[in-house]
Amino acid sequence: MTTSPCAETTIAPADPRPAAIRALLEDNCIVLIGMMGSGKSSIGQKLAQRLGLKFIDADVEIATAAGMSIPEIFAKFGEGYFRDGERRVLYRLLNGGPMVLATGGGAFLDPRTRRRIAERGVSIWFDADHDTLLRRVRRKSDRPLLQTEDPSATLRRLMDERNPVYATADLKVVSHDVPHEAMVEQTLALLAERLPTLACGAKRPFEDLPTSMNQFAPRRDEPLHRETVRVQLGPRSYEILIGSGLLSEAGERIAKLAPGAACAIVTDSHVAPLYLSPLQASLEASGLRSAAIVVEAGEGSKSLSVFGRVLEEALAAKIERRDVVIALGGGVVGDLAGFVSASLRRGCRFVQIPTTLLAQVDSSVGGKTGINSPQGKNLIGAFHQPSLVLADIDTLETLPEREFRAGYAEVVKYGLIRDRRFFEWLEADGEAVFCGKPEQICAIAVSCEMKACIVGNDETEQGERALLNLGHTFGHALERLMGYNSQRLVHGEAVAIGLAQAYRFSHRLGLCNSQDATRVERHLERVGLPTRISDIPDFGSDAEAVLEAMRQDKKVERGALTFVLAREIGGAFVAKNVDAREVLAFLKSEM
Incomplete structure (x- = not known):
């Protein structure tokens, strides 16, 4: 009996470019910039699929967080308010590791956002001509900047203002009216060719980062939102x-x-x-x-x-x-x-x-x-x-700057208690809180919202409200031993040391990982706050004295120590009857 030979099947080799691009990106993002209608969202989704990365549309994130559409935000609060929120959202998203991130048309104009993108990724400008863009967007009602008597002239003006800024992006892809797959292929080929020689993210030389805070800065005609x-x-x-x-x-x-x-x-x-x-x-x-x-x-x-x-x-x-x-x-x-x-x-x-x-x-x-x-x-x-x-x-x-920094420690505390996303925003944009009024309003409002919620549930600190004392058991003891001498230690500085100690102590007890404890310490240090007892000038007390000072804390019940500890960033909890021997051993290791 004879058998007929099987037909040979040819399997196309897997495209090696996505894996190579992911390896070169490491923890950085691909950030798509360009005018409305340039294809950032539609092409970005397909590009992310080819690369095996997640895709995020910043405008969708902004609308979801606000609970209203982009046009509604513009109509209710104005463009300035939207841009402030857009910057904060982008700062947070850029901390999210490798992804394809589509940004709004005006986002790249903000010099702080451009610098953050340069620090965290590679930017690609999707460039399209005026007629192509107008044809794509004129039938849509979700473009608030084009709700004018002459959308064509408005679009041309926006392009004249923005294109010189877009041109500073790392890479450029011309967006034609071709199938999306062709645009994805063009973008993929450009990334495969240029990424090996392009320093992006943390590898980018410091001198190549955008530094101007005024050039191409967005207009601020609207009053600050309250x-x-x-x-x-x-x-x-x-x-x-x-x-x-x-x-x-x-x-x-x-x-x-x-x-x-x-x-x-x-x-x-x-x-x-x-x-x-x-x-x-x-x-x-x-x-x-x-x-x-x-x-x-x-x-x-x-x-x-x-x-x-x-x-x-x-x-x-x-x-x-x-x-x-x-x-x-x-x-x-x-x-x-x-x-x-x-x-x-x-x-x-x-x-x-x-x-x-x-x-x-x-x-x-x-x-x-x-x-x-x-x-x-x-x-x-x-x-x-x-x-x-x-x-x-x-x-x-x-x-005074020292007092502002001290207050910032309490802002950080709210992110550590139970709002990891707020802490991540502070990690990304904390420096802006020191000089930007919109960021100050945001940070204060988020902090007050959390405290208001906790106080509303537990006014007299019978349970949940004790979470607000994160870092304070350590901090208050240090203040007392310093005789409340604000020349050597102000309250917020004591809280900063206490926050770092609370996370290090939690790690010592096996409650949280070392990465979270290190992140807390590094962020506080980055804004100039102390994180260790050795940072206090002329601190002369020993571990036993610190422990004794802790016994006067308001949370002590029948002589038993109570601490606010953490399982993770944003995961604080009240720990009663903490073993004083564990505390003493920790304090000795700290000193």
């Missing part, structure tokens, strides 16, 4: 207003709460020369009488003696129960004035006008008030919620 966060406490609910120019509106807003009231303004010797007169003028213009009570700046004013003096001066100013105590200053003033307000005539209304970043994101919200004693920090006080919080970011302009 944020409002509401603390939900039933009939005692109140609003936190965050934005620029709020100090001049204080009188009008307080008069709505307490028409015709008298106000006792508690402030300190640093803040009074800067902001007391504008506040009093605003109050007077709204028919509110005010008396100023000035204390010395610094933690030393959170004492029984100063508390008593401020109470007496408020009574002498004839402040009655339905009148208002206003805290104008940082955390010290807020804590002191709040305790005065809680005690004066058994409680009167209270308004917080925080002037430091730390106070705006933390101490002004939630109703914790108090003073220190020789036995520990904030051991004497009361829960007394404000009726209103006005966080005017303009006051941060006069804040």
Whole structure:
């Protein structure tokens, strides 16, 4: 019997280019830039499939996060607000490892975004001529910048403005009216040819990174957007207003709460020369009488003696129960004035006008008030919620850089508690919080939203609210041992050391991995914050002394130590009955 030979089957060899491109990219991204209608999204999806990478459309991410479409964001808040949000989203996405990322048409114009793209990837400009772009987009209604009487002229103007910036991209692909597969093949071939000789991401020489912060900067015709966060406490609910120019509106807003009231303004010797007169003028213009009570700046004013003096001066100013105590200053003033307000005539209304970043994101919200004693920090006080919080970011302009950094530690804390994406945004864009008002508004609003949510669920710290003490058990002990000497250690610096220690201690206990502990430490160091006890000038106490100071912490129950520890970034939890021997061994290793 004979058998017929089998027909030979030819199997096409696998395309080696995708694997080679992925290897060359390492952790960097392919970032597609260009005008609307250039094919970034449609071609980008198919390119990502060929490369075996994930595809993300930044505009989709922005719309999803905002809960509204791009045209709706433009219509409600304006282009400037959209661009600020776009930059923050892109910073976060560029931390996400290798991917194909399609950006909006205006994203690459922002010099900070261009620099971040250069640091984290390779940029490809999809270039198309005017007629091709117009033909692709004219039938669509989702292009807010083209909703004009003459879309063709508007498109030409945008191209004239943007193309010189697009031309600085690493690579360029001409977008024709050809099948998408042909465009993908063209892009794939260009990447395979150029990537081996193109330094991208972390391998890019520093001098090749864009440095100009003004060239081609987007226009900012719109006023800064404000944020409002509401603390939900039933009939005692109140609003936190965050934005620029709020100090001049204080009188009008307080008069709505307490028409015709008298106000006792508690402030300190640093803040009074800067902001007391504008506040009093605003109050007077709204028919509110005010008396100023000035204390010395610094933690030393959170004492029984100063508390008593401020109470007496408020009574002498004839402040009655339905009148208002206003805290104008940082955390010290807020804590002191709040305790005065809680005690004066058994409680009167209270308004917080925080002037430091730390106070705006933390101490002004939630109703914790108090003073220190020789036995520990904030051991004497009361829960007394404000009726209103006005966080005017303009006051941060006069804040010393050291104090701003210290406040930033509390911002980082919120990302570490239970918002990993917020921490990742800070990792990517933290430096911008130090100089950009939109970023400051965003950081303050996110921090306040998280604190408001926690306070609304647990006002008097019976459970969840203890999470807000992440880093503070370590930090408060260090402050006490330093005698609350702000020349050597301010509160936010102590918190920064405490945050890093909380993650290192969590890793020592096998709760979280070393990578997360290292990320926390590196980010704090990158913005200039201390992360170790050895960073404190002339710290002379030993591990046993630090442990003893911790035993005075407010979270101690029947002598047992309570810590806020972490399983991961964004995964903090309250740990009760922590073994003091473990703590002591850790402290000895730290010192």
